[in-house]
Amino acid sequence: MTTEKKEQPLNDFEERRRAALAMGGEAKLRARAEKGVLDARSRIDRLIDPGSFYESGLFGRSIMPGDEATTPADGKIAGYARIDGREVAVISNDFTVKGASSSLTNMRKIGQMRRIAAMRGLPMVWLGESSGARLPDNQGSRGMGTMLGNDPTQYQRMRETPWVSAILGYCYGSSFLYNCCSDFSVIRKGAVMAVSSPGLIELATGEKLSPEDLGGWRIHAETTGMVDMVVDTDEEALDALRKFLSYMPTHHKEMPPVRPTPAGSGEGMRTIQDLLPASRTQVYDMRKIIQRIVDNDSYFEMKARFGRVAVTALGRLAGRVVGIIANNPMVKGGTLDTDACDKIIDFLVLCDSFNIPIVMLVDTPGFLIGAEAEKRRATGKIVNFMNALQLVTVPKISVIIRKTYGQAYLNMGGGRNSDEVAAWPTAEVSFMTPAFAVTVVHGLRRGDPGFEEKLAEMEKENEVWGIASMYGVQHVIQPQETRDHLIRLLDVHQLRLSNGIGQHLMRAWPTSS
Amino acid sequence: MAKTEVKSEITGAVWKILVKPGDVVGVDEPVIILESMKMEIPVLAIDGGKVTEILVKEGEAVNEGQTVAIVEV
Numbered sequence: 001m002t003t004e005k006k007e008q009p010l011n012d013f014e015e016r017r018r019a020a021l022a023m024g025g026e027a028k029l030r031a032r033a034e035k036g037v038l039d040a041r042s043r044i045d046r047l048i049d050p051g052s053f054y055e056s057g058l059f060g061r062s063i064m065p066g067d068e069a070t071t072p073a074d075g076k077i078a079g080y081a082r083i084d085g086r087e088v089a090v091i092s093n094d095f096t097v098k099g100a101s102s103s104l105t106n107m108r109k110i111g112q113m114r115r116i117a118a119m120r121g122l123p124m125v126w127l128g129e130s131s132g133a134r135l136p137d138n139q140g141s142r143g144m145g146t147m148l149g150n151d152p153t154q155y156q157r158m159r160e161t162p163w164v165s166a167i168l169g170y171c172y173g174s175s176f177l178y179n180c181c182s183d184f185s186v187i188r189k190g191a192v193m194a195v196s197s198p199g200l201i202e203l204a205t206g207e208k209l210s211p212e213d214l215g216g217w218r219i220h221a222e223t224t225g226m227v228d229m230v231v232d233t234d235e236e237a238l239d240a241l242r243k244f245l246s247y248m249p250t251h252h253k254e255m256p257p258v259r260p261t262p263a264g265s266g267e268g269m270r271t272i273q274d275l276l277p278a279s280r281t282q283v284y285d286m287r288k289i290i291q292r293i294v295d296n297d298s299y300f301e302m303k304a305r306f307g308r309v310a311v312t313a314l315g316r317l318a319g320r321v322v323g324i325i326a327n328n329p330m331v332k333g334g335t336l337d338t339d340a341c342d343k344i345i346d347f348l349v350l351c352d353s354f355n356i357p358i359v360m361l362v363d364t365p366g367f368l369i370g371a372e373a374e375k376r377r378a379t380g381k382i383v384n385f386m387n388a389l390q391l392v393t394v395p396k397i398s399v400i401i402r403k404t405y406g407q408a409y410l411n412m413g414g415g416r417n418s419d420e421v422a423a424w425p426t427a428e429v430s431f432m433t434p435a436f437a438v439t440v441v442h443g444l445r446r447g448d449p450g451f452e453e454k455l456a457e458m459e460k461e462n463e464v465w466g467i468a469s470m471y472g473v474q475h476v477i478q479p480q481e482t483r484d485h486l487i488r489l490l491d492v493h494q495l496r497l498s499n500g501i502g503q504h505l506m507r508a509w510p511t512s513s
Numbered sequence: 514m515a516k517t518e519v520k521s522e523i524t525g526a527v528w529k530i531l532v533k534p535g536d537v538v539g540v541d542e543p544v545i546i547l548e549s550m551k552m553e554i555p556v557l558a559i560d561g562g563k564v565t566e567i568l569v570k571e572g573e574a575v576n577e578g579q580t581v582a583i584v585e586v
Contacts, residue, residue, distance in 0.1 A: 222559075281551060281552050281553055282552070282553050283552060283553060283554060283555065285541075305559065308522075329552075330541075330555065330557070331522060331557070332522050332523045332549075332554060333523075333549070333550050333552040333554050335523075335550065365550060365552075372577070433550075433551070435551055
């Protein structure tokens with residue numbers, strides 16, 4: 001008799017556990033697998049250290065009468081896991097359960113993960129694929145009163161810990177919201193992020209759109225800049241999240257992890273100057289210069305398809321994580337545009353929030369000017385960029401490779417906008433490009449008598465020796481010395497007085513600006 | 514096979530055309546070179562693939578956003 005009483009609850013436990021782990025059922029799971037798309041639990045397994053998942057809310061179900069049986073884990077799987085031995089909090093949306101739509105129970109799970117991550121210093125991982133608010137749960141004034149808006153900090157980002165997000169299917173509702181709050185976002189080709197689905201848009205406005213045209217990878221990687229990376233498969237997306245987190249501390253009061261310097265790092269420095277064309281009118285790919293400077297296999301570019309006149313990349317120098325901001329003359333000659341401003345600001349905020357020193361590599365003729373630039377709010381973007389740069393409290397080291405002109409000289413760390421400025425002997429520094437300056441200063445245009453002489457004079461005045469002689473740059477270095485120079489100065493500039501931790505003055509800067 | 518448009522990101526004049534229909538280009542390989550802002554600025558193929566059409570001629574002015582070539586990915 002006693003044994004039977006004990007066994008019943010234990011049997012219930014096992015049965016309920018099996019049912020919860022079954023997700024939306026075999027047929028739905030098989031259909032996904034046939035398309036080469038992982039399910040919500042397989043995604044977690046692929047992401048984390050083997051066997052480290054500790055689930056929270058396995059027995060959560062819908063509170064709506066009649067829905068209990070069809071809502072295993074209520075469509076959002078939550079828990080703690082380890083990545084590279086470090087604890088993280090995870091939400092993985094299970095699209096096979098009511099499209100992972102948001103409900104009272106699963107929003108509580110999200111709230112718990114967010115709170116614990118912030119309080120205990122765990123990175124937050126979002127695996128996105130969701131259809132939006134669940135109906136009829138959220139319908140009507142009673143639905144709205146019960147479900148939405150009950151957490152006054154739901155979308156608040158104070159950057160206590162890094163957040164990463166993968167867009168792995170249709171991401172409407174909570175998946176787009178938390179993606180756009182994140183510090184790093186990767187999209188798998190074929191996935192979609194949008195405020196609402198094409199079906200709802202057609203009902204509301206009559207506009208017919210394919211999901212891809214509404215919010216596919218090209219839109220977000222190339223036009224909106226809302227994602228940082230594009231990959232082909234779920235597996236690659238999960239690997240990208242792991243990789244990004246390897247550059248991050250687990251929370252904002254910690255330094256990023258230091259790794260051993262890979263063998264052969266810096267060997268390419270001997271011939272780095274060969275990457276720079278002989279003529280100042282020819283361009284080159286700055287990414288190749290960066291890859292020579294940083295530790296081998298440590299280059300991790302973000303937003304590679306957006307604002308391409310600028311490069312933002314994480315990397316390591318002698319094992320320590322750095323954030324690199326550079327102009328890329330290969331695209332538009334390196335002329336800074338408004339997309340590049342947004343991209344750089346996002347990256348400055350990221351680095352400053354997580355105690356990552358910044359290296360700037362400079363070669364830009366200035367900001368893109370003209371009517372189109374003004375319409376895109378160039379003036380405001382340039383000022384936001386400067387404000388962010390001056391709020392940075394981690395070390396900033398800049399190296400002028402070639403051109404630096406006018407306002408862009410300041411935005412790229414010139415003057416006192418870096419802790420140290422170095423220049424290669426190839427640097428040219430001035431207010432505007434000499435050909436235009438001859439016209440402004442002397443009233444001469446190309447072809448006028450005397451133009452070429454004045455141009456030669458001005459080009460000479462732009463050489464680095466003038467600014468070096470008045471200590472406007474602190475160092476003139478040979479190209480091949482750049483890696484050693486940066487390693488030494490990042491050592492000098494460690495934040496010793498605060499154990500490497502910055503002030504995080506931009507912790508509340510808007511995400512996805 | 515999807516067709517992608519290679520677009521100029523800047524206003525300028527076509528200085529050199531580097532590929533012809535049938536050529537295969539890699540990701541971020543230059544397709545044409547523009548003269549713009551007193552610099553030689555390449556227009557790059559964002560996606561690698563086979564060039565099927567070149568839509569500009571040397572010396573021609575192109576605008577920002579103008580399609581200069583089609584690449585079959």
